[in-house]
Amino acid sequence: MARPRDRSNRFLPEFVTREKNRHGNVRYRFRKKGLPSGYFKATLGTEDFRTEYHAFLNPSAEKPKIARSTAAPGSLDEALDRYMNPITRLGPSEITQQKVKAVLEDFRNGDETSGYRGTRMLRGINFESVDKILAKKRVKTGVGNKTKGGINAAIKLRKELVRFFDFCLKAGLCEVNPAAQSEKLKVAIGERTKGFHTWTEAEIQQYRDHHKLGTRERLAMELYLWTDQRRCDVFKMGKAQIVGGRIPVVQAKTGKALWVPLAPQLLEAIVAMPPHLTSPFCFIVSRKGTAYTKESFGNWFKDACVAAGLMHHNGHGLRKATLRRLAELGTANKPMKALSGQERDETLAIYTADADQKRLADQAITALARWEMQAKQEDRDGEYRFTAND
Helix, strand or coil: CCCCCCHHHCCCCCCEEEEECCCCCEEEEECCCCCCCEECCCCCCCHHHHHHHHHHHCCCCCCCCCCCCCCCCCEHHHHHHHHCCCHHHHCCCHHHHHHHHHHHHHHHHCCCCCCCCCCCEHHHCCHHHHHHHHHHHHCCECCHHHCECCHHHHHHHHHHHHHHHHHHHHCCCCCCCHHHHCCCCCCCHHHCCCCCCCCCHHHHHHHHHHCCCCCHHHHHHHHHHHHCCCHHHHCCCCHHHCECCEEEEECCCCCCEEEEECCHHHHHHHHCCCHHHCCCCCCCECCCCCECCHHHHHHHHHHHHHHCCCCCCCHHHHHHHHHHHHHHCCCCHHHHHHHHCCCCHHHHHHHHHHHHHHHHHHHHHHHHHHHHHHHHHHHHHHCCCCCCCC
16 A cells, blocks of 8 residues: 655655755755655756756657857857857846846847947957947947846846956956957936836725735735845745745745735735635746746736726835835845845845835934924023013
């Protein structure tokens, strides 16, 4: 008679078990008689997890071959292909790697004016060339969510080009780093932005009034608001992951492991969901019952915001709203970093600057007003008053 599966593993795929190491971190292990066992690297519920699962089931399957670069020696194409192989050179997490790769590929492809840059010889690129490329990138084009370029995009491009040409310098592909020699970009007052819009309390209530409990749209908003996580982590959260009233999160961007407690408001939204609109593996599923990708999840939630009359709102603005709330309550940095996963006070300050400024300004005016009133009272008390006996 087969031994019944542990209750904590009842929602997991066959031959997969949940284990907790001595540090309290949850890991998933594949074990089947006759096949090699191993631990999953990907997060439960993701496409990468399913790929790993099938690889464990079919260990003899042929692995994809790494494509060799056919670029001309000494060209930008050859240097970029070498730099991005292995892709782990671009960053510590898959999300960072893909973002950096997109920046470099955009640089390689060029624009309508410059044409394709990949065939250019690396040694022919100097700091003046880089300055011109950055000047073009600094000009923002498009409208709404279809914008490209801008000062922040130019700063990011220069940063990645400095790293790229530094690699080329060490590899003997060039003699100088033209990106490092290029002019540093400075943000003009008119170009400064506060990033994604931070939701106000009135806007949160407006969204709740439009999307009632029991809808996917409402649950998505509460997940963003009460977990304070990024889109790339929220879209793959599910019931099967809950352990001891907390959701374990391994942040896709940073790799940091967190335990996020379930707030009563979030639990209410989870319980209110009809079974046909959700899944044990993923809270938010499409109408076909399949999980979203992080991109399609973000687009779907954006549509939900527009339907509620919130035209310039998105999920990241709710992450900022959670930190704004905590800052307004006077919460110390350490608890806020424990929830959001931020590691540096300087990064956290970007999210809480407005709330901190209001709170500290209130304290300053209150202290100043109290001081003046006390000074006047002391002056009145010190005045000599004439009486009838004088």
